[in-house]
Amino acid sequence: xxxxxxxxxxxxxxxxxxxxxxxxxxxxxxxxxxxxxxxxxxxxxxxxxxxxxxxxxxxxxxxxxxxxxxxxxxxxxxxxxxxxxxxxxxxxxxxxxxxxxxxxxxxxxxxxxxxxxxxxxxxxxxxxxxxxxxxxxxxxxxxxxxxxxxxxxxxxxxxxxxxxxxxxxxxxxxxxxxxxxxxxxxxxxxxxxxx
Numbered sequence: 001x002x003x004x005x006x007x008x009x010x011x012x013x014x015x016x017x018x019x020x021x022x023x024x025x026x027x028x029x030x031x032x033x034x035x036x037x038x039x040x041x042x043x044x045x046x047x048x049x050x051x052x053x054x055x056x057x058x059x060x061x062x063x064x065x066x067x068x069x070x071x072x073x074x075x076x077x078x079x080x081x082x083x084x085x086x087x088x089x090x091x092x093x094x095x096x097x098x099x100x101x102x103x104x105x106x107x108x109x110x111x112x113x114x115x116x117x118x119x120x121x122x123x124x125x126x127x128x129x130x131x132x133x134x135x136x137x138x139x140x141x142x143x144x145x146x147x148x149x150x151x152x153x154x155x156x157x158x159x160x161x162x163x164x165x166x167x168x169x170x171x172x173x174x175x176x177x178x179x180x181x182x183x184x185x186x187x188x189x190x191x192x193x194x195x
Contacts, residue, residue: 060132060139071188072143072177073127079190084119084151086111096178096191114156122148122168130174139181140191145173171195 060068075094082091086107092100110117124147131142149171152163163169176192 060141065129065132068141068188069127069129069143072141072175073124073145075177075188075190076124076127076143076145076147076173076175077121080147080149081119081121083107084117086117093187094190096189099190099193110153115153115161118152118154118163118165120150122150125170134181137180137182138178140176140178141188142174142176145171145175147171147173 079091079094082088083103083106088095088100088103088107095103124145126144126146128144129141130144131140133140147170148168150165150168152165153161155161172195174194175190177188178191179186179188
């Protein structure tokens with residue numbers, strides 16, 4: 001009879017260990033391999049004054065696409081986490097004015113209701129360029145992201161209004177970035193988001 005209690009103890013301890021592991025992963029996040037500084041991969045500051053080659057739809061080759069996707073992944077995670085925290089000033093240089101305004105309005109609406117957002121970014125499963133085109137001087141690139149995120153919104157009494165703080169959710173986002181192909185400024189701006 002004592003053997004059955006030992007098995008139950010082992011099972012309970014394994015369940016507790018698993019729960020603790022999932023909570024730690026949810027709080028600390030998972031290393032995705034995209035933790036490098038956004039400044040180096042997705043430039044958003046003024047570049048050095050040396051001349052740069054003109055970028056256009058024809059020169060957007062496979063290497064350029066790989067570099068772009070690498071930077072876009074970092075920008076995606078940075079924008080998602082900064083929006084959740086309500087710290088738009090950290091990402092202002094990555095957002096088109098209209099997108100910045102939409103994000104700012106959403107944050108103000110959240111704050112007016114005394115809601116708080118809790119988001120843990122787990123990682124990006126895939127990021128794929130769906131379309132790239134030249135629109136006059138502007139190069140526009142549409143990227144489809146599939147990511148895993150834990151998120152919930154709570155009211156002032158800490159009650160969950162939406163989402164689930166225990167559940168990893170798979171998210172599909174389609175974002176469009178734009179850059180002036182004749183500018184030496186390396187900035188890509190997020191100009192459109194679709195969930």
